[in-house]
Amino acid sequence: MERYKFEDLISDYIENKLPVAKRKEVEAFMEDNPEAKVQMESIRSLMNSMKNLSEIKTSDNFMENLMKKVEFEKNRPSNKKNTAPGRVKTYFGFTPVYATTMSCLIIALVIIVLQLMPTDNLNSIILPSNIAEQGAEIPKPSNMVKPDKDLMLAEDDDTTNIDSQNRLINGKFDKNIKLVGNK
Amino acid sequence: MDKKFIYTDEELISRFQNGDEQAYIELANRYRDRLMSFVYRFVNDSVAAEDIVQDTLVKLYTHKHYYKNIAKFSTWIYTIAGNLAKTELRKNKRRKVTNLSEMGKDDWQYDIPSDEDTAKIVHGKFVGEQIQQAIQSLPDHFREVIILRDIQELSYEEVSSIVEVPLGTVKSRINRARLQLQEMLKELR
Numbered sequence: 001m002e003r004y005k006f007e008d009l010i011s012d013y014i015e016n017k018l019p020v021a022k023r024k025e026v027e028a029f030m031e032d033n034p035e036a037k038v039q040m041e042s043i044r045s046l047m048n049s050m051k052n053l054s055e056i057k058t059s060d061n062f063m064e065n066l067m068k069k070v071e072f073e074k075n076r077p078s079n080k081k082n083t084a085p086g087r088v089k090t091y092f093g094f095t096p097v098y099a100t101t102m103s104c105l106i107i108a109l110v111i112i113v114l115q116l117m118p119t120d121n122l123n124s125i126i127l128p129s130n131i132a133e134q135g136a137e138i139p140k141p142s143n144m145v146k147p148d149k150d151l152m153l154a155e156d157d158d159t160t161n162i163d164s165q166n167r168l169i170n171g172k173f174d175k176n177i178k179l180v181g182n183k
Numbered sequence: 184m185d186k187k188f189i190y191t192d193e194e195l196i197s198r199f200q201n202g203d204e205q206a207y208i209e210l211a212n213r214y215r216d217r218l219m220s221f222v223y224r225f226v227n228d229s230v231a232a233e234d235i236v237q238d239t240l241v242k243l244y245t246h247k248h249y250y251k252n253i254a255k256f257s258t259w260i261y262t263i264a265g266n267l268a269k270t271e272l273r274k275n276k277r278r279k280v281t282n283l284s285e286m287g288k289d290d291w292q293y294d295i296p297s298d299e300d301t302a303k304i305v306h307g308k309f310v311g312e313q314i315q316q317a318i319q320s321l322p323d324h325f326r327e328v329i330i331l332r333d334i335q336e337l338s339y340e341e342v343s344s345i346v347e348v349p350l351g352t353v354k355s356r357i358n359r360a361r362l363q364l365q366e367m368l369k370e371l372r
Contacts, residue, residue, distance in 0.1 A: 011358040043365045046314075050333040053311050056223040058215045058233055066211060069241045 001029045192256035200247050211240045218264045224330045225268045227319050239264040258344045317367040325360035332357050
């Protein structure tokens with residue numbers, strides 16, 4: 001048996017928790033190694049000494065001080081929920097009844113708001129089916145906000161802009177422009 | 184014999200959970216000294232230890248519904264005390280005011296021996312002090328288990344439940360703690 005294995009078994013040996021075969025192995029090791037036997041006895045003695053250590057007692061006014069602390073804790077609002085005998089589970093601080101009522105009220109409010117909302121805005125996104133039939137009236141450029149001159153320079157020099165020839169005249173498309181549906 | 188002494192700890196906590204305040208006082212009286220011994224050996228300061236024991240028993244009062252009857256009451260209360268003691272030790276380490284010589288002066292005051300018997304008692308106290316100092320120099324996880332097992336005399340299973348560590352690890356820690364203590368105290372014998 002190795003020394004470290006013997007040390008691993010010391011507590012089990014002292015507390016009679018080793019099977020007979022292992023116990024005999026430990027005893028044989030101690031026979032061969034007297035210092036191992038000394039170590040075993042030393043630990044046994046230490047364990048007895050620890051058992052016999054004097055008990056440490058609380059002070060005489062321990063209970064008095066304890067009850068003062070308990071009274072203080074009892075009166076703390078944060079602890080009242082813990083001391084209440086019939087504790088009820090809460091959801092965001094509401095009891096289940098109030099939580100359900102609040103949820104129903106919120107849902108009802110949302111439905112009412114949706115009912116009251118104007119529906120005109122929804123129609124405005126429908127485009128005319130035929131631009132030519134409606135005259136294709138485009139607002140005059142004069143009515144439009146003029147962009148900054150400097151910013152327009154780059155656009156004026158753009159030779160790739162094929163739409164520049166088809167500019168608007170008096171708010172209407174040039175004659176050369178043929179809209180879909182014009183024969 | 185007073186009738187209340189026939190109740191087990193579990194019966195008492197159950198009565199307390201149902202509103203019997205007298206059961207709380209009985210539990211506090213049963214555990215105050217046991218917890219004091221455990222916590223004092225752990226934090227090595229009698230004033231701090233008494234505060235921790237009081238805090239433990241206050242927690243018992245304010246959190247009585249947290250106890251479920253699946254575990255032993257003693258295991259539950261020792262776990263609370265152990266956790267509070269560990270928190271105190273952590274605070275002390277942060278404050279760096281750990282002073283091993285300041286260990287419960289009231290408990291270790293020596294009287295001048297008047298005869299041989301008294302000298303024996305003083306020697307016993309001296310041995311106790313040496314053991315206490317040696318225990319303090321153990322790592323926290325060794326110290327806790329050795330106190331619970333060898334001083335409080337709890338079973339390995341109870342120690343395992345209190346420190347929330349597997350049984351095998353607890354056994355190994357206790358064995359290693361004993362070896363370390365024996366090494367530290369071998370001049371004493």
